[in-house]
Every structure is written in structure tokens, then in C-alpha cells.
Amino acid sequence: MKVEACNPAPAWLTKEYLEAIFRRYKNDDGLHIKEIDIKPASAKGDNYLSVMTRLKIKFHLSSNTTECGSYIVKSTYEADVLSAKxxxxxxxxxxxxxxxxxxxxxxxxxxxxxxxxxxxxANTIHVDYDNSAIILEDLAVFNFRTANxxxxxxxxxxxxxxxxxxxxxxxxxxxxxxxxxxxxxxxxxxxxxxxxxxxxxxxxxxxxxxxxxxxxxxxxxxxxxxxxxxxxxxxxxxxxxxxxxxxxxxxxxxxxxxxxxxxxxxxxxxxxxxxxxxxxxxxxxxxxxxxxxxxxxxxxxxxxxxxxxxxxxxxxxxxxxxxxxxxxxxxxxxxxxxxxxxxxxxxxxxxxxxxxxxxxxxxxxxxxxxxxxxxxxxxxxxxxxxxxxxxxxxxxxxxxxxxxxxxxxxxxxxxxxxxxxxxx
The missing domain is CATH 3.90.1200 (Aminoglycoside 3'-phosphotransferase; Chain: A, domain 2)
Structure with a gap:
């Protein structure tokens, strides 16, 4: 698992956590995650209120096939006490x-x-009220981009x-x-x-x-x-x-x-x-x-x-x-x-x-x-x-x-x- 140190992903965003979510989302109890790549999804000046993380995941499905997906995780901003308050x-x-x-x-x-x-x-994959996080489809893979x-x-x-x-x-x-x-x-x-x-x-x-x-x-x-x-x-x-x-x-x-x-x-x-x-x-x-x-x-x-x-x-x-x-x-x-x-x-x-x-x-x-x-x-x-x-x-x-x-x-x-x- 690769994580960019400049904008670390939430500690709870683990392989086990994601497997449970995607087993439900894909209705496949035998789903396993083979690889995860985690990187920041935004740069300074683009987003002031959330931590944006991009996930690229390779799944192994019960059908003995492999599938890849890209997702965005929006989570709470906690780097600064004043801002979080x-x-x-x-x-x-x-x-x-x-x-x-x-x-x-x-x-x-x-x-x-x-x-x-x-x-x-964007389609919603999962909403986690306990961790104040949302997992969404990554529209970048469908060639969506922000304007300048x-x-x-x-x-x-x-x-x-x-x-x-x-x-x-x-x-x-x-x-x-x-x-x-x-x-x-x-x-x-x-x-x-x-x-x-x-x-x-x-x-x-x-x-x-x-x-x-x-x-x-x-x-x-x-x-x-x-x-x-x-x-x-x-x-x-x-x-x-x-x-x-x-x-x-x-x-x-x-x-x-x-x-x-x-x-x-x-x-x-x-x-x-x-x-x-x-x-x-x-x-x-x-x-x-x-x-x-x-x-x-x-x-x-x-x-x-x-x-x-x-x-x-x-x-x-x-x-x-x-x-x-x-x-x-x-x-x-x-x-x-x-x-x-x-x-x-x-x-x-x-x-x-x-x-x-x-x-x-x-x-x-x-x-x-x-x-x-x-x-x-x-x-x-x-x-x-x-x-x-x-x-x-x-x-x-x-x-x-x-x-x-x-x-x-x-x-x-x-x-x-x-x-x-x-x-x-």
C-alpha cells in the first residue's frame, strides 16, 4: 500500500475496512483486495474543508476474475484544531x-x-457516519475534469x-x-x-x-x-x-x-x-x-x-x-x-x-x-x-x-x- 506523506490517508482506511464495504457494494462475500494505491486527490488551494483521497484498488472476485476500480474518499479535516472546530x-x-x-x-x-x-x-459507494467519510466513484476515470x-x-x-x-x-x-x-x-x-x-x-x-x-x-x-x-x-x-x-x-x-x-x-x-x-x-x-x-x-x-x-x-x-x-x-x-x-x-x-x-x-x-x-x-x-x-x-x-x-x-x-x- 502506497501513501503520500504530504496528505496521509485516515488511519482507519485499511484493507480490511475496504473489503467489508466493497463486499456489500458488489454483493460478493468472496471478494478480496489484492492491491491498494492511496494518494491525495487534491492540491493546496483546491479544497479547504475536507481531506480528499484517491483509491485505486485491484479486486479478486468470487468468479475467479480480477477487477480494478478507482474511488474518492472524502473525510474530515483534522490537521488543525481551530479549523476542525x-x-x-x-x-x-x-x-x-x-x-x-x-x-x-x-x-x-x-x-x-x-x-x-x-x-x-457522482454515485455514492458508501457513507460512514462513524468516521464522517464518504466513498464515491472517481469520475476522473470517465474523463471528468474541473475547469481552470x-x-x-x-x-x-x-x-x-x-x-x-x-x-x-x-x-x-x-x-x-x-x-x-x-x-x-x-x-x-x-x-x-x-x-x-x-x-x-x-x-x-x-x-x-x-x-x-x-x-x-x-x-x-x-x-x-x-x-x-x-x-x-x-x-x-x-x-x-x-x-x-x-x-x-x-x-x-x-x-x-x-x-x-x-x-x-x-x-x-x-x-x-x-x-x-x-x-x-x-x-x-x-x-x-x-x-x-x-x-x-x-x-x-x-x-x-x-x-x-x-x-x-x-x-x-x-x-x-x-x-x-x-x-x-x-x-x-x-x-x-x-x-x-x-x-x-x-x-x-x-x-x-x-x-x-x-x-x-x-x-x-x-x-x-x-x-x-x-x-x-x-x-x-x-x-x-x-x-x-x-x-x-x-x-x-x-x-x-x-x-x-x-x-x-x-x-x-x-x-x-x-x-x-x-x-x-
Missing amino acids: IIKGYDLYNTEMVMYDKILPKLSQLLCEIGDCTKIF RIECMNETETKLVLRNLAKTHAAAAVLNERMPGVLNRLKMGMHNRSTTGFAPYFEGMFEVCAKFAGDCATLGPYYRRKILQLKPRVMDYCRSVHEPPQSYFHTLLHGDLWTNNILLRYSAEGAEGAKQLEDAVLVDFQFSNWSTPAVDLHYFFNTSLPNELRIDRQDELVKHYYSVLANTLTKLKYEAPVPTLHDICVQMEAGRFYGNQGSLASTVIHQAVMINDKTDDAELKNLVGDDESASNFRATLYTNKRVQENIKRLLPYFDRKGLLDVPQ
């Missing part, structure tokens, strides 16, 4: 285990009822992601009708009333942004003052968008929809060398919660898209999302009134202004992390900590030229929308 406060692992064990399979079944068996989620998180997504990729997000939102709304209360009990998410563990990260990023704005010739003290006025209010503003009026269309959110939580598959190159985008699978459901779809849309637009899409063509993208949402709700015989495009646009504007989580916070806070190109210190403790090391890391995020150009263009845009104003 904050993660526990958000109940991330329990949320994701329930999602992969109970909810995502039901959403897939609902879509199959209407003849739509599009692959939107630095370059962001192109139009074709964006529209396919929005299509599958809309199907997920529609199926979740219908599932909650058929099984009342099964989904709207999920209230945690990234912003909730139970914990403020991420406050140093959110407020710290606003402080870094304010400093950059103040030092920037094209922005200056005006924007520095406005961002600093928002800093102590950012947590409350972000919570507010997760608590929309009951009259809004509600559904189960992904909660952390950005480039690295989306796996894309392109076809093999054709005669002319062109590749066609075939699938987009959503992964990482640690922050799933019941709220307005505007949260997922704003977060995705402002963490994963270039400016020409998220600003210049956002209305077009929302309409594309809506057409799939409405069509899927209708096919699934959603009992409540299907929201109109105007309804969704109203929710988008409310989320943009009242919550600031929509456009402003996603841009100031999250995108700076997600397109970070200096990953030596890219660890959760340096996002959520309050020591010098954490402050230095957060400051480093704003040395990224892409972040700087985005902020220089977007702060005036947000100001014209009234998003930088503090209510009196």
Missing part, C-alpha cells in the same frame, strides 16, 4: 453525508421518472452547469412536496444563526479589499470608506439573503457552487480536433440548505465566470436557467405555482441588494480565494484565523492581478447598484 460548528460533514446517502439518489430518481437520466451527481479555476468558465460550460443546477433545484422542490419537510429542515449552509466561525474570513477579506481600494488610483478613499463601513455588517447581510420571504420560490441549494465543485467531461477529439462538452457533474454538498435559488446563482456567477458573462450577459444566463427550471417543474408536476421569470429576477435583485452575499460578498470574499495563484499557505486556518499568518495570507490574495482588475471594475458597478450603501 469551525467546520464542526457548521455541521458540514453530517450535511454532506445526508446529501449523498439520502437526498441526491432521490433527486436522480425523480428526474429519471420524466425520462431525464442525465448524470448530475484561474481562467473561469466559458459560455458553453456555464450554460450546461446552469441547466443541471436548474434540474437539481426543480427536483428538490418537488421532493420536498412529496416528502414534506425532508429538505427545508436543512438550515445551516454557509450563513446561519448558529455559528459565526467564518466571520474572521469574511470580515478580514473586506478589510483587505478596503486597503486595496484605498491604495488604488482609480478607486481611492471613497471606496475604502464604503467597504470599511460594510465590514462589521457583512455577516448579518449574508444571513439575510439565506432567509428570504416565505412567498419566494424555495429549493435546496448546492451552497458552494464554484469551478472546483463542478466536474466537466468533453468528448474525444474529432477529425478536426474539436471537443464537445458532454456532461457537468456537481460535487461537494457540505453547505446545502433550503433557501432561494438566487443564492446559488449569485455565488456561481461571481466566483466562476469572467466579467463579460457575469455582468454583460447575466440576464441572458438567468433566463437560460429559468427556462430549464420551469420546464422541469412542469414535467415533474410541481403542485405549487411555477415561479415566473419575473419572480426569479425579483429574487436575484433582492439577493443582490439586501444580502450582499449575492454579488458583492461573492466577489470581494470568495472569488479572491478561488482564483488564488499563490497556494503555499492555502489552508483553512489562514482563512479563518486572526493571527499574523492569517492576515498575511488574506492580504496575499489581493496581490493577484485578476482579483485587482475585477475589483477595479466591479466596485463602481456595485456602487451604482447601491450595494455599497449602509442603510440608515
